[in-house]
Amino acid sequence: MLLIFPPIAKACEPPAGIARLAGALAAHGIPCRLWDANLEGQLWLLEQPPAVDDTWTNRAWRSRQNHLAALRDRQTYANPGRYATAVNDLNRLLLMAAKPLQAEVGLADYRQSDLSPVRSKDLLQAAARPELNPFFPFFQQRLPELLDGISTVGISLNFLSQALCSFALIGLIRQQYPNVKIVLGGGLVTTWLSRPDWLNPFGGLVDHLIAGPGEGPLLALLGHDMSQYGGMPDYQQLPLQQYLSPGLxxxxxxxxxxxxxxxxxxxxxxxxxxxxxxxxxxxxxxxxxxxxxxxxxxxxxxxxxxxxxxxxxxxxxxxxxxxxxxxxxxxxxxxxxxxxxxxxxxxxxxxxxxxxxxxxxxxxxxxxxxxxxxxxxxxxxxxxxxxxxxxxxxxxxxxxxxxxxxxxxxxxxxxxxxxxxxxxxxxxxxxxxxxxxxxxxxxxxxxxxxxxxxxxxxxxxxxxxxxxxxxxxxxxxxxxxxxxxxxxxxxxxxxxxx
Structure with a gap:
């Protein structure tokens, strides 16, 4: 199984949800892979040359590696001005890199032209045209390796800022790997499923939706006893040295x-x-x-x-x-x-x-x-x-x-x-x-x-x-x-x- 944390969320610490799920699966002998597509995707986008040529963007581009190093250096946090410069420049680079696709990407938020994360038809549109998402080349590059031998994908969708990218990723998986089962859970999905007027608009796209803590339901889907799902969170597969913080x-x-x-x-x-x-x-x-x-x-x-x-x-x-x-x-x-x-x-x-x-x-x-x-x-x-x-x-x-x-x-x-x-x-x-x-x-x-x-x-x-x-x-x-x-x-x- 592949567990994914999608863009965009603050990439300063590993995602706790998929780490907890990984621990529960490991306790039952179920192998899984973890992919923090949020952190990796932001780092990938920061390396894409910006389409805008202006003084601020050019300065930020030249300094991007120094800024990333600064956010991973404890001394930066004793200098609020240096910290703010690093954060604002990196945020600028994300914004400018996504601009040609009429998207607004930041370190903590995501918007895309006329698409809204609170309209199911827009999420379905994001899935139907994943190539319009600024992370599409990154998804396309990484998925063949990650999905090798994988039969089920679990996506942890917690925030509105992740919704459009999540569905672009789901659409790409559906197009290129139609036999892979897709399970969608997380805080935002829990909110959707709690609605008294809920009618699932994603039935043709997502195989299973899970509300609340996902360990038990996920184990049940995989044919294991859901009454006992212990196991400590497992962060080992995540890139723990790459998060945007000074130490883990x-x-x-x-x-x-x-x-x-x-x-x-x-x-x-x-x-x-x-x-x-x-x-x-x-x-x-x-x-x-x-x-x-x-x-x-x-x-x-x-x-x-x-x-x-x-x-x-x-x-x-x-x-x-x-x-x-x-x-x-x-x-x-x-x-x-x-x-x-x-x-x-x-x-x-x-x-x-x-x-x-x-x-x-x-x-x-x-x-x-x-x-x-x-x-x-x-x-x-x-x-x-x-x-x-x-x-x-x-x-x-x-x-x-x-x-x-x-x-x-x-x-x-x-x-x-x-x-x-x-x-x-x-x-x-x-x-x-x-x-x-x-x-x-x-x-x-x-x-x-x-x-x-x-x-x-x-x-x-x-x-x-x-x-x-x-x-x-x-x-x-x-x-x-x-x-x-x-x-x-x-x-x-x-x-x-x-």
């Missing part, structure tokens, strides 16, 4: 779903994704073995929110290398000694969903966050030396402009403890429980759209929110400094390195 960042997922699972408008809840944690003892044992085997520079724990039990386990059994992940504002973190112990375990950064600085908004969204405790936790983390990557969400139905001003005030008050900020405008999940309460409208034109537009009950629409963020929220110097600190393109995936 090793991703690891201890659970799927979210242990809190109560927030209003949460996509996980709207999709009905259950919380499926691995036993904490197994997680800690696997982390110890993976660290010994791969010697990573950094662990990236991928869970939607690390559970309190796992945080305690990491303190008692440190993995032995720096790590970061997403957590909730839980009472454990209100204890400064607990935060100090986390730092001693190797924690260098925590991602936290602050969402709002208005208590009534948080309560109406069922976030389970008390602002007084949140402020205390931020200060505890600052004193412990743990960086905070904070997420703010504006334009929810519970928010108005006055509430947004209170968020601004909260961030100003705690700016010394907030290292990075992600500012997002609320998107309402199309099939969330709360949707019938609002007057809705078209958000994306497409049968695979993930969100619906809505008339804000307080008149706090997306345009007003954008103006507030641009003209008001980003103006105070202490907040502007936090926003400028965010690593371009790679954002939270590189933030722990600074």
């Amino acid at each position: 960042i090793l991703p690891y997922s201890a659970a799927s779903g979210c242990w809190w699972n109560r927030c209003s408008f949460c996509p996980e809840r709207a999709e009905g994704n259950r919380y499926r944690p691995l036993p904490t003892s197994r997680v800690l044992a696997e982390l110890q073995q993976l660290v010994q085997q791969y010697r990573p520079a950094l662990l990236h724990l991928l869970d939607n929110a690390l559970s309190p039990a796992l945080l305690q386990g990491l303190i008692e059994h440190p993995p032995g290398v720096p790590w970061y992940g997403f957590v909730r504002f839980e009472k454990q973190l209100a204890d400064p000694k607990f935060c100090q112990a986390l730092r001693q375990s190797g924690c260098v950064m925590l991602k936290l969903g602050i969402e709002s600085g208005d208590q009534s908004v948080l309560d109406r969204l069922h976030k389970g966050i008390e602002l007084g405790m949140a402020g205390l936790i931020l200060e505890n983390l600052r004193q412990a030396g743990i960086a905070v990557y904070g997420y703010l969400l504006f334009g929810t139905p519970a928010e108005d402009q006055e509430a947004a001003w209170r968020t601004l005030a909260f961030v100003q008050q705690h700016h010394a403890a907030i290292t990075f900020l992600n500012l997002a405008i609320f998107n309402m999940p199309l099939f969330g429980d709360e949707v019938p309460e609002y007057e809705t409208e078209l958000f994306y034109e497409g049968d695979l759209s993930l969100y619906t537009g809505f008339t804000h009950p307080k008149g706090w629409g997306r345009g007003a929110v954008r103006r507030f963020l641009r003209q008001e929220f980003s103006r105070p110097p202490e907040i502007a400094a936090i926003i400028r600190r965010d690593p371009p393109q790679f954002t939270s995936n590189h933030a722990a390195l600074f």
